[in-house]
Amino acid sequence: MKLKNFLILGLLLSLCWICPAQQGIYKLRLCWIPQAQFAGFFMAEEEGYYAQEGLALEISYPPRDEEMFDTLMAEDADFVMEWFLYALEFKAKGNDIVNVAQFQHQTEELLVAKKSSGIQTIKDLKGRNIGIWFSPQLQFSFKAFLKRNEMNEDDYHVYPILDNISLFLSGGVDVVSVMSFNEYNQILFSGYNPDELTIFPLKEEFPNLVLEGIYCRRETWENNKQDVIALRRATLKGWEAAFKNPEKALQVIKRKCDEIAALHNSSSSRQIYRECSFGYAIQKAMLENFKKNLSIEGNDALMKKETFQEGMNIMGLDESDILFEDFAPRNE
Amino acid sequence: MQIKKSVALKFSFWICIPLVVILLAASALLLDDIYKRLGSYLDEKALSVASETANHMDKIFLQTQGLAHLIADGLETTPRRIDEMETYTKNRLTSVHQYCEEIMGVCVAYMPGMQGGDPNYNAYIHLLEGENFFFTEWHSENIDYQRYQNWFLLPTIKNTNCWIDPFAAFDGKLICSYSVPFYQKIDGKRDLGGVFVLDYEVNSFVNYLKELKLPIGDQKCTTCLMNSFGLILVSTETDYIMSETLFSLCETENGIDPKDFEAARTIFGRNNETDMPSGSGKQTFKHTRILNGKPCDVYYQTCMNNWVVAVVVPTDWRQTTLFPIFIKVTLVVLGIILLLACVIFIICHHINKPLVKLATAAESVGEGNFDTPLPEYDSGDEISQVTKSFGKMQTALKDYINKLEKSITMRERTEGELNTAKSIQKDLLPHILPPFDHYDSIIGAADLIPAHGVGGDLYDAFPVDKDHLAIIIGDVSGKGVPAALFMAVTQTLQRNIGTGQTSPSVMVSQLNQILASNHETNLFVTYWAGILNVHTGELHYTCAGHNPPLIRHTDGTVTALRERHGPPIGILPNKKYAEEKIQLQSGDMIICYTDGVTEATNADMKMLSEERLIQTISDPKIDNPQLMLVTIRDTVFEFTGDAEQFDDVTIMITQFVKNSGQK
Numbered sequence: 001m002k003l004k005n006f007l008i009l010g011l012l013l014s015l016c017w018i019c020p021a022q023q024g025i026y027k028l029r030l031c032w033i034p035q036a037q038f039a040g041f042f043m044a045e046e047e048g049y050y051a052q053e054g055l056a057l058e059i060s061y062p063p064r065d066e067e068m069f070d071t072l073m074a075e076d077a078d079f080v081m082e083w084f085l086y087a088l089e090f091k092a093k094g095n096d097i098v099n100v101a102q103f104q105h106q107t108e109e110l111l112v113a114k115k116s117s118g119i120q121t122i123k124d125l126k127g128r129n130i131g132i133w134f135s136p137q138l139q140f141s142f143k144a145f146l147k148r149n150e151m152n153e154d155d156y157h158v159y160p161i162l163d164n165i166s167l168f169l170s171g172g173v174d175v176v177s178v179m180s181f182n183e184y185n186q187i188l189f190s191g192y193n194p195d196e197l198t199i200f201p202l203k204e205e206f207p208n209l210v211l212e213g214i215y216c217r218r219e220t221w222e223n224n225k226q227d228v229i230a231l232r233r234a235t236l237k238g239w240e241a242a243f244k245n246p247e248k249a250l251q252v253i254k255r256k257c258d259e260i261a262a263l264h265n266s267s268s269s270r271q272i273y274r275e276c277s278f279g280y281a282i283q284k285a286m287l288e289n290f291k292k293n294l295s296i297e298g299n300d301a302l303m304k305k306e307t308f309q310e311g312m313n314i315m316g317l318d319e320s321d322i323l324f325e326d327f328a329p330r331n332e
Numbered sequence: 333m334q335i336k337k338s339v340a341l342k343f344s345f346w347i348c349i350p351l352v353v354i355l356l357a358a359s360a361l362l363l364d365d366i367y368k369r370l371g372s373y374l375d376e377k378a379l380s381v382a383s384e385t386a387n388h389m390d391k392i393f394l395q396t397q398g399l400a401h402l403i404a405d406g407l408e409t410t411p412r413r414i415d416e417m418e419t420y421t422k423n424r425l426t427s428v429h430q431y432c433e434e435i436m437g438v439c440v441a442y443m444p445g446m447q448g449g450d451p452n453y454n455a456y457i458h459l460l461e462g463e464n465f466f467f468t469e470w471h472s473e474n475i476d477y478q479r480y481q482n483w484f485l486l487p488t489i490k491n492t493n494c495w496i497d498p499f500a501a502f503d504g505k506l507i508c509s510y511s512v513p514f515y516q517k518i519d520g521k522r523d524l525g526g527v528f529v530l531d532y533e534v535n536s537f538v539n540y541l542k543e544l545k546l547p548i549g550d551q552k553c554t555t556c557l558m559n560s561f562g563l564i565l566v567s568t569e570t571d572y573i574m575s576e577t578l579f580s581l582c583e584t585e586n587g588i589d590p591k592d593f594e595a596a597r598t599i600f601g602r603n604n605e606t607d608m609p610s611g612s613g614k615q616t617f618k619h620t621r622i623l624n625g626k627p628c629d630v631y632y633q634t635c636m637n638n639w640v641v642a643v644v645v646p647t648d649w650r651q652t653t654l655f656p657i658f659i660k661v662t663l664v665v666l667g668i669i670l671l672l673a674c675v676i677f678i679i680c681h682h683i684n685k686p687l688v689k690l691a692t693a694a695e696s697v698g699e700g701n702f703d704t705p706l707p708e709y710d711s712g713d714e715i716s717q718v719t720k721s722f723g724k725m726q727t728a729l730k731d732y733i734n735k736l737e738k739s740i741t742m743r744e745r746t747e748g749e750l751n752t753a754k755s756i757q758k759d760l761l762p763h764i765l766p767p768f769d770h771y772d773s774i775i776g777a778a779d780l781i782p783a784h785g786v787g788g789d790l791y792d793a794f795p796v797d798k799d800h801l802a803i804i805i806g807d808v809s810g811k812g813v814p815a816a817l818f819m820a821v822t823q824t825l826q827r828n829i830g831t832g833q834t835s836p837s838v839m840v841s842q843l844n845q846i847l848a849s850n851h852e853t854n855l856f857v858t859y860w861a862g863i864l865n866v867h868t869g870e871l872h873y874t875c876a877g878h879n880p881p882l883i884r885h886t887d888g889t890v891t892a893l894r895e896r897h898g899p900p901i902g903i904l905p906n907k908k909y910a911e912e913k914i915q916l917q918s919g920d921m922i923i924c925y926t927d928g929v930t931e932a933t934n935a936d937m938k939m940l941s942e943e944r945l946i947q948t949i950s951d952p953k954i955d956n957p958q959l960m961l962v963t964i965r966d967t968v969f970e971f972t973g974d975a976e977q978f979d980d981v982t983i984m985i986t987q988f989v990k991n992s993g994q995k
Contacts, residue, residue, distance in 0.1 A: 116607065129489060159485055166482050166497050169561045172489040189580040190561035191593075191602045247585065279572065280621065281580030 025056040026227070029068060029077035031212055033061050034256035035278055036286035037181065038081075039249045040103065040294075044238025046252050053230035061260065069097065069215070078220055079231075081212045083137035088311050092321045098221050099328040100228045101214035102303040103239065104294050108180040108211060109141055109202040112187060117174045119198050126155045131173035134160035138177050141202055141209065144314040148205050165190075179211075181289035185282055208310040213303065221329060229331055232301040243291045246284070253283055303328035339687075340680030348673040355665055363658075371650050375614060378553075378631040378643055383612060385555065386633035386641040388540065393637050396435065396510050396530055397493070399428045404514040404528040407440065411516060411525075413448055418467050421458035428530060429460060436460045437507065437531030441484050444473075446516050446525040453480065459531070487511040487527050495637040498534050498565050498574065506534045506573070508565065537566040553643045554622060560609055560638040562600050569622070578630075578642070581621045589619045599632050599640060609634045616647060686715050690722060702730040750785045750813070757786050757816050760823045762793055771866040774801055777957035778984040779965060781928075787980035788815025789926045790823050790857075794830065801866050802830045802839075803986050805924035806859040806878065809900070818855045818902075822847065826861070836861040836874040837911035840901060844876065844909065847902035856902035860924060869916035869988045874909050876901045879927055882945070884960070886919035888952035892942075918990035921960060923949060928979035932968045935975045940968060957985035 030038050041059060044050055050057045060077070062068060068080040069090045079100070091097055111130075113119035119128065132142045146153055159173055165183050168176035169190055178184045180201070187197065202209065214231075221228055242249035278286070308324045403424055412420050417440065425438045441455035452471045459466045470479055486494045496509040509529045516525030534557075541555040557566040562577035572581065578599065582592040595615035601608045612633040622628055627647040632640050646652070689707035696704040706726065709719045761780060778791055788808030796802045804826055808815040825843055833839045840861050847857065860881060862873035873881075873893060877900035883891040897910040916922070925945070932940040948967045954960045964983050 114607075159489065162481055163499075164482075164497070166561075167485055167489075170482075170486055170490075170494070172482070172486045189577050189583075190563070191577075191579050191597050191600050279576035279580055281576065281583035284583060 025058070026078040026224075026231070027058045027060065027076070028214075029060050029062060029071055029080045031062065031068065031081040031083075033260055034253055035182075036250070036253055036283040036290065039242040039253060039287055039290065040235050040239030042238070042252045042256060043242040043249050044234045047238065047241050049234035049237045049241075050231070053227075053234045055227060055230055055234065057231070069095065072097065072215065072217060075217075079214050079216045082215055083135060084210045084213055084307070084311055085140045085315055086136035087213065087215055088315050088317060088322065088327070089136060089140075091327055092315070092317055096218040097215045098218050098326070099213045099303045100216050100221055101232045101235065101301045102210060102307070102328070103235065103299065103301050104210055104212075104290075105208075105299075105304060105307065106203050106293060107141070107206060107209040108289070108293065109138060109209075110178050110180050110184055111142075111145070111175050111200040111202070112168075112178055112184060113175045113198045114192070115196055115198050119174060122149050122151070122200060125175060126151070128174040129157045129159060129172065131159050131161040131165075131167050131176040133177050134162045137211065140314055141206065142177060145200075145202060145205055181286045181293075182282070185285040185289070188285075189281055206310055206314065208304065208306040209314070210303070210307050210311075225331070236296060236299060236301055239290070239294060240296045242287065243296070246287055246291075249287060250280065250283055254280075302330065338681070339684050340677045343680045344673040344677040347676055348669050351669050351672075352666070355662075355669070359662070367650070367654065370654055374650055374653065375631070378629070378645060379612060379614065379633070381553065382631045382633040382641050382643045385541070385643070386612075386635045389537070389557065389639070389641060390636045392432070392434070392532070393495070393510075393635060395432055396532055399431060399435070400493075400510050400512045400528060400530045403428075403438075403530075404512040407514045407525065407528060408516060411448065412440070414450065414454065417454075417456040417469065418458070421456050421467065422465055425458045425460055425465070432532075434533045434536045435530050436533050437529075439483070439509075439529035439531070440526065441480065441529070442526035443488070443524055446518070446523070449518075455479065455484075483509045483511045483529050484527050487513045488524060491524065495639070497559050497563060506566075507531045508534050534566050538568070538570075541566060542568050553645055555644065556642045558640045558642060560600065560640070562596060562640075565639070572622075578620075578622075582617070582619070584619050584621060584625060586619070589617075592617045592620050595630075599630065599642075608638050609640050610638075683715065686719065690715075690719055694722065697726055697729070702726060702733065747785075753813060753816055754782070754786045757820060760820055761791065771795075771801060773866050773869075773989050774864070775957050775987040775989060776985060777961040779961055779982070781965070781977070781981040783928070783977045783980050784812060786813055786816035787811070788819050788857075789928065789980035789982035790819045791924065791982055791984040792823060792826060793984070793986065794827055796830060796834055796863055797832060799865055799867055800834050801864045801986075802826075802836075803862040803864060803922060803924065803984070804830070804860070805881070805926065805982065805984055806857045806901075807926040807928075807980070807982070808857045809855050814853060814855060818853065818857070822857050822859075822901075830861070834863050834872070835911060836863045836872050837897065837909045839863075840874045840876055840897075840909045841907065844898075844901035844907050845905055848905035848907070856900040858900040858927075862922065864916070864922075864986070864988065866988075869918070869920070869990060870913060871916055871922070872911050872913045874911040876909060879925060879930060879942075881925070882923040882949060883914070883916065884921045884923055884949045884954075885917060886952065886955070888950045890946045890950055892946075916988040918988060919955070921949075921957060921985050921987045923960065923964070924984040924986075925964070926980060926982040928977075928981040929964065929968055929983060931979060932972050932981065933975060933978065934972050940971050944971070957987045960985050
């Protein structure tokens with residue numbers, strides 16, 4: 001009997017040993033290099049909110065050409081931040097990912113043109129060179145935008161925007177898709193006043209469309225629901241702290257940027273860093289934009305059904321492809 | 333002798349202080365002008381630094397552009413096959429690198445169908461790192477946007493040459509590219525063949541910029557190379573490279589200063605029709621982060637490719653440059669003035685030494701030591717002259733003092749003799765006034781106030797016999813001792829002659845005879861003599877040119893005895909004088925006086941006059957000679973006030989009071 005008990009105990013202990021992840025320790029892959037877009041995460045880490053929730057979160061950043069969902073499915077990360085429409089597409093292909101956090105509930109995509117180019121209305125876009133960000137989300141949303149406005153794709157010359165807005169500023173394209181919190185500020189900080197630009201906010205066409213969310217594998221959600229809920233909670237607190245003390249948040253972001261720069265001193269990743277790191281002004285403007293558009297009060301960080309529906313419409317999907325509850329499970 | 337305020341010090345002070353004041357005033361007046369002119373000069377210099385830097389960049393840009401166009405033209409004239417691209421790009425890279433070491437990459441990217449009809453997007457890149465060449469080639473049916481970025485898209489979309497903003501190469505170096513579209517003739521039609529690119533390493537710019545200094549005061553500059561949208565491509569401040577624009581640097585904790593933003597827009601031509609930077613100039617920024625919030629001036633020059641070179645200096649660099657210069661110059665000038673003050677002080681002190689000795693000697697002379705030796709100083713200058721003049725003055729003073737002492741001694745002797753004469757003269761006048769012991773009916777009072785020590789007035793009253801009283805008054809012509817002596821003679825003679833003589837005319841005639849015959853001095857005496865019967869009051873009188881005595885009656889009325897019986901005595905020998913008589917009533921006063929009374933003169937040169945005298949004596953309340961004397965005397969001296977008495981004042985008053993006779 002004693003031997004039997006000893007063996008059972010040993011088996012139990014070994015099960016614990018081969019458990020894939022220690023409780024509370026997670027890897028979060030953000031969608032780009034450190035910037036104010038992730039201030040909530042950084043401040044939650046800085047202020048110890050994750051630790052208070054019993055979480056140990058390892059935040060990392062992708063190289064330029066990484067496919068985030070591949071990283072997720074390869075279990076190189078527990079959570080990834082990715083585009084919503086791309087997530088729908090990936091999910092529709094049979095990949096069992098779920099949306100576990102949605103902090104923003106509106107898209108910040110804009111189409112921007114210089115008034116001096118003669119573009120004042122949507123109809124003026126016809127025949128123009130248009131620069132669309134080289135990402136699935138924006139490609140999909142732009143096509144949906146054209147369709148919603150009964151515009152033929154063949155009437156436009158679409159060029160991809162990869163790293164910066166030079167193509168737009170140099171006159172290579174007449175219109176460019178940007179994020180209100182990021183590239184739009186880059187345009188302003190290139191010396192343009194808002195009244196010199198014509199803006200078409202996509203949220204006017206798609207009021208429920210969103211950008212990035214936090215995604216994980218289903219089993220991660222199923223096995224760690226409380227931790228995921230804690231992650232949402234702590235991150236929202238992190239956003240609140242960032243809005244209350246923006247200068248501190250900016251200092252934290254700068255420190256993160258410097259840490260990454262030190263790591264990428266002589267590798268190809270430096271290319272990304274040098275081209276895409278933002279200075280104080282852009283970071284500050286980005287944070288102010290998030291403060292305006294990301295509300296803390298009443299925000300449960302869960303995807304709304306209207307958002308899911310909007311995305312499904314844009315992607316031309318229906319319930320036979322994905323169920324809302326499967327895509328964005330509720331708290332239980 | 334203690335000197336409290338040295339002339340040397342005063343000289344130094346009063347020469348040097350005005351110099352300092354003039355210097356400061358000139359500085360204040362000129363400083364603003366100097367500052368502006370120097371400021372303009374410094375602006376010019378700073379702009380020239382920006383301009384020279386831009387020229388340096390332009391040379392490189394031109395060289396790169398020239399090489400790129402040459403090769404692009406070559407691609408048009410000599411199409412290349414796929415299999416020769418590695419060799420071709422390596423050779424091109426080698427040759428351009430010889431012209432310009434900073435060119436470290438070439439790229440040829442073909443549009444589909446433009447390389448021997450191949451339908452793919454073909455791109456060939458050769459890079460040089462140190463001694464090593466690295467070759468890569470891509471072939472894809474569809475444009476690979478990950479690879480075909482702005483260096484391809486911009487020239488193919490715009491169909492023009494483009495300088496592409498820097499990007500990070502694989503080893504982290506910053507590369508900027510110059511892309512040139514090239515053309516190919518396919519079936520007789522000239523179409524866009526692709527893009528030729530030269531990659532230029534920008535780090536060499538950084539080293540050049542770091543060495544830049546402003547030519548005055550060795551002020552270090554913060555210098556930047558920005559693209560035509562303000563993005564900082566190269567800078568001595570490495571934190572800003574590729575992450576800040578001049579516009580974003582206007583953002584501070586307190587937001588953006590609209591003026592700073594507008595200044596940046598001016599530099600980059602946002603208000604121009606072309607929306608592109610052009611030209612050169614200067615803009616001032618108050619709150620930008622370029623220099624950590626310090627106000628700064630940005631001197632800029634646009635390069636040929638619309639990039640902008642900016643030289644940034646703190647706005648206060650003029651002050652920090654000029655101020656030390658100004659302080660140095662001021663200190664040097666003040667030092668010179670101080671040195672001048674010391675030299676002046678020493679020289680003046682040396683010159684003043686004999687003056688100090690002279691002053692000491694002068695003090696001693698002033699104390700009466702007229703034999704004090706003077707300092708020997710014979711330099712031929714003014715001080716030497718003063719010393720000599722002082723010596724002469726000392727000698728003259730000594731002589732003068734000696735003479736003065738003698739003169740004082742003589743004068744004192746003379747004064748003593750005069751005082752004696754005065755005393756003798758005074759004794760000649762009657763001391764005891766009536767009422768005489770002899771006559772109860774006669775009351776008298778008299779006074780003689782000489783103008784000088786001794787005078788020529790006389791009066792007398794003496795008994796002629798037991799019934800008659802002689803009353804005499806006279807005024808010798810002239811002043812001083814001669815008149816006094818003549819008075820004494822007259823006074824003595826009249827008593828001798830008059831005693832026992834009841835006729836005044838006889839007495840006067842006899843007196844005149846003696847005086848007119850026995851002197852050569854031309855002196856004479858106005859004379860009046862009266863003989864009064866002390867019992868009856870009958871008065872006989874003779875007037876020899878004298879002021880008419882006045883009879884004041886008890887009722888206040890006045891009778892003047894104006895008869896004249898001849899000239900003053902002592903002029904005409906043998907002159908016989910007549911006489912008058914008048915009856916006095918009891919209480920009548922005979923008031924005899926000399927012209928010193930009626931001709932007493934005040935400060936306004938007005939005389940008392942006989943009328944005023946009569947007015948004075950007319951008061952019936954004055955009922956006795958003593959009171960009358962005092963009244964007349966007071967009237968005279970009240971009238972003259974502070975005016976000098978120039979003639980003797982003599983008053984004699986005799987009152988007849990009818991009562992018992994001689995005792």
